[in-house]
Amino acid sequence: MSREQLVVQRARKSFQTGNTRRLEYRIHQLKGLLRFITERRKDIADSVKRDLGKSEHATDLFETLGLEGEIKLAIEKLAEWAAPRPVEKNLLTLLDEVYIQPEPLGVVLIIGAWNYPWAITLQPLVGAIAAGNAAVIKPSEVSSHSATVMEELLPQYLDKDLYPVVTGGVSETQELLKQRFDHIFYTGNSTVGKLVMGAAARHLTPVTLELGGKSPCYIDKNCDLTIACRRITWGKFVNCGQTCIAPDYILCEPSIQDRVVEEIKKSIKEFYTDNPKTFEDYGRIINQRHFKRVMALMEGSTVAVGGESDESQCYIAPTVLKDVTETSKVMKEEIFGPLLPIITVSNVDEAIQFINEREKPLVVYVFTHDNKLIKRVRAETSSGALLANDCLVHFTVSALPFGGVGNSGTGCYHGKHSFDQLSHLRSCLIKQLKLEGVNSMRYPPHTAKKLSWARFFLLKQVNMCRLRRMALLAIFTGLAAFLVQRFLRRG
């Protein structure tokens, strides 16, 4: 039996003991995870620095802050999320108990990504623990230091049978995917996403796929370009462009292209100084392979800003490419690097058409003062999310479902959505063995009369709110009449 098989078997046995069903147990584990984040902040930041060259503050801001928020939210709201959810009844079920009961699925497989190795691997884990599942965690081997630290330290804070960490490369992941899980949560690219879903299909395992795509960013010529470009620059070059929801490319009219380039240049200087290479808060490309990939994408396009690189450090300067066309190399795949191409379009119609000709992205960004334009872009395009006048921040609102559509993914998470995604919402109808007479209309031998009764009972819509309001009104009227009577009699 392979190592992976043993790990999954052990996780399933631990799940079947029923410990995770108790809310106190889940909260205990979540608190353990919270302690891990706070006590081991330095270890986590170090591992990310060695993987991605990210500064300690950036790690804090982009990885652990969000994670802490999710854990605290889950701890606070767990009782509410896990409670039975009553639903609207009909005439036939008026006297019955009808509710949806959230239940654990079983053993969840979480496959993390390397660009935010902690946030992307542990945020789904928060939902998995909260929902009462066991989880096998497979961090990405590309962010090797983070994976090692996770494997070493996580078992010291969480139950190591219920939430084991499995490290390894492609073959270990394939071995894991052969095992049977109750849900697979994968973050990564669309190519591997298809393989994950295909493997899951063999066991009829539901999947959540957080994939990628080219997120377009449309800048309206009549908006405040300084601020727009500032926000875009921030969103693009954070983590050296290696963010799934980074604005991939800009669409704007030719008349403002030069200004856009100027403003971005100014913002880059403001954020990363004249020499981003020496600046602490500017990251690096994860490894040689991706460095070469990103450098190759620049071929054939005009560099307007930046363009410098240093292979020994996997450093690529914040780069803007102008006059890019749809056939350029840089438009063929998701960039996932610090190259920002600008494509000119004659108006918003052409921009919408451009976006719709391509696969549905994770996010569509629009920068404009005109609300009607925003609504138009929203109505005529489709994407995982729509963000107007800023970048990335929808990730921080835990009430918004975070996920893709089409090639950018299926399913969503964050906040309560993680809990619901990794639970089974079971319909429960509790009737009584009385009032059997009502059921006679459904039993054979059938007659037209019975059928007409059935039609009445099933088709009559019961509006409980209105009934309640009318009942209250009746009570008040009665009370008022009673009081009036007493006073009149008195007088």
Place this chain on the structure above:
Amino acid sequence: MDRQTVQRTREAFLSGRTRPLEFRLQQLHALKRMINEKETEISTALKQDINRSQYDTPLLELIGIENEIKLAIDKLAVWAAPRPVERNLLTISDEVYIQPEPLGVVLIIGAWNYPWALTLVPLIGAIAAGNAAVVKPSELSEYSSLLLRALLPRYLDKDLYPVVTGGVSETQELLRLRFDHVFYTGSSTVGKLVMEAAARHLTPVTLELGGKSPCYIDKNCDIRTACRRITWGKFVNCGQTCIAPDFILCEPCIQGQVVECIRQTLLEFYGADPKCSPDYGRIVNQRHFNRVIGLMEGYTPVVGGQSDASQCYIAPTVLKDVPPQSRMMQEEIFGPLLPIVTVSDMDDAIHFINEREKPLALYIFCSDKKASKKMIGETTSGGVTVNDVMMHYTLSSLPFGGVGQSGMGRYHGKHTFDQLSHQRACLIRSLGMESVNLARYPPQDRRRARRVRMALRSPLIDMSKRTFIWAVTATIIGFGLFISLLVILLIASGLNCTCWYWRGFYNYFY
């Protein structure tokens, strides 16, 4: 041929005509007209397919479909409207909501046991959500599928909602094409193939599959009523219902009573010879007839057992003391055989259920609510009905679907709409108030980090019940204190009690 049809459907969707709600409502009204006007034709087709009685058709299929259409028409504006969500401090002045949007072209693969309900109810959700849909009814219910192909284009837009008929090879051909969602009802074996095909295009799926739905009868409940309900649920449509109680679990001491009650109920429902009853159905075809008969091999039924291959007729059959390892207990029966497996008590029953794949439905007959809840808590299944069978299907506010081998995703009512929509997260900020954002820009330092931490705190206003009660109590106490303060001040300032209120007050006390 199919490729062209799907291409045409996609082009029709891209034209944008499904986006306005009026169009969707118009299509839904037309579908309702079809159900009402063509009831007779539909009943005839079902009689030819599966010998469904003329009353069972509206009861089991058409009323449900009509209900769903009415609900969708009634609630469409509410379902399709933007859904505002809770904000954090950072986004407190922004527009934050979830916008439901159409997915695109949905493939709906129907089943043969309830050919109209299982094909049209998903279609209602697809239309309501603004999608186009390719409808592929099951070839095993031949007359129904041909009728659907003839009728649907006469009522609905034939480019947006084409009907494609055919067998296995046509379905495989369809599955090679790209859709934005595939909705499949049928067996787990084919479900795996559907999901694998969908994986190639990263298409999300809803799979309504099957399983062996256990039915536990507690020895201390009203067995007569319990058996009546179980009998109805089991033998309706000749046992060919995905949520039919597949087998009974009960203690040996009540087994005899259960058999007797079922026998009496069968007499009441279908008469001495169910073959002659207009309300008793038939098996859909020879292959399934042979399959079901084969399951009975080697066992002597205590009720029924007769069959007639020429009519695909199998009498309502009950078998007792069935061993768990028998063939009948290895696959979903989907026929009028009701095996009884004995267990020593409720815990044994729970253990039995948990050893097997997660079923589509669980039925518990027990007068003790606590015990029922315990059983619900220690097992899992798509849905549960306590003290009845199948009724959780009829309530559209309950999500209907399976878990594990019994399926993924759910539908009915608003759940169909949500399942066949994309819930798009929308955040509309303004280009002003840039100073708020300064904390997140590099160069990063501790002070900025602290500001960001505060901005991401949520919510600003805690809407939990505890805080609400605290707030109300605090307000009342505050008010009370304020009034007392006023009174004390008034008295202290030596206000002569000339006002009538104080006179009354004085008179009362002294």
